[in-house]
Amino acid sequence: MVKASASAQAPEEPRELFRVHPERPIIEVKGLNFYYGDFQALTGVNMTVKRNKVTALIGPSGCGKSTFLRLLNRMNELIPGTRVEGELLFEGVNLYDPGVDPVEVRRRVGMVFQKPNPFPKTIYNNVAYGPRLHGLREARQLDHMVERSLKSAALWDEVKDILHQSALGLSGGQQQRLCIARAIAMQPEVLLMDEPTSALDPSPPAASKSWSRNSNKAILL
Ligand SMILES: Nc1ncnc2c1ncn2[C@@H]1O[C@H](COP(=O)(O)OP(=O)(O)OP(=O)(O)O)[C@@H](O)[C@H]1O
Ligand SMILES: [Mg+2]
Incomplete structure (x- = not known):
């Protein structure tokens, strides 16, 4: 008879995937490349974003600011044919790891778009x-x-x-x-x-x- 493992008998507490480490930057981007099909929109982006701060991205039209922001809450993957390379760490976890739920990411990383898009509600x-x-x-x-x-x-x-x-x-x-x-x-x-x-x-x-x-x-x- 196969003995059940300890973990099978006593299920673990649900793991908090994104653990806060106050001394660490909230976001770290390492060697990020991004493609719309064959077109490479972002090349070798490295940056950190500190917690409790406002960080501004400045650059000419078309340089990839919106593309970069959308990568941080996994909105670009809704566009067919896109591809991400490199690491995009939020609280030390790569947002593009297979175990990461995009809905959870979008709850934690909110977005306001350039054009106001209120719902047709009160x-x-x-x-x-x-x-x-x-x-x-x-x-x-x-x-x-x-x-x-x-x-x-x-x-x-x-x-x-x-x-x-x-x-x-x-x-x-x-x-x-x-x-x-x-x-x-x-x-x-x-x-x-x-x-x-x-x-x-x-x-x-x-x-x-x-x-x-x-x-x-x-x-x-
Ligand atoms: N859905 C898409 N499919 C293909 N290419 C795209 C798509 N969205 C953006 N691009 C291209 O990616 C590049 C970066 O675009 P992005 O919108 O990120 O620039 P931006 O810095 O936000 O510009 P702006 O200041 O005008 O808003 C541009 O060359 C753009 O044409
Ligand atoms: Mg833009």
Whole structure:
């Protein structure tokens, strides 16, 4: 008779894949190459991103800024024919390892796109959407989360009396701040923002910066 191993008898606690080591950079990129089919868009990228900091990527149009940001939350793999080489470590784990769940990555590494893309729902439901999807049901907790996120994105004062109106009725800049609030509501550890200030006054980025000072957060612009 084959004796069952100890691990088979007593299942291990679920392993936390992305463990925080405060002294380590939250993101480390090593020898990164990226291809759209035959076209190589990124060549030999090495960089680190510190935690609790805002990091800006600057470069001419077409140099690969958006491509790089999308690699950090595995959005490029939704484009057929793409290929990644090298290492993209988040909390020391390669995001492209076979055991890594892209949905989990996208919860931890949130993204705001250049063009505002609110859902055709109310302002409240745009922000509450993600937390609800992840099991937050209690009305008071949801209210609190929505208010806190809208305040962090410097939108609360403008929308607190119209929370149940359509988000599509907001101005472009307000829609962009709503998308920032929606991303913040998921409490990501890294927030990727692809030219998010194009439609904004100076104050909301400052608000996002204050959000990043909460422990263990990083923002890439
Ligand atoms: N889906 C795609 N398929 C094929 N090539 C692409 C795709 N997306 C981007 N590229 C190419 O990859 C390169 C980098 O594009 P990317 O959008 O990352 O640049 P960018 O630095 O963000 O530019 P911008 O400042 O104009 O937003 C460009 O040559 C672009 O044409
Ligand atoms: Mg771009």
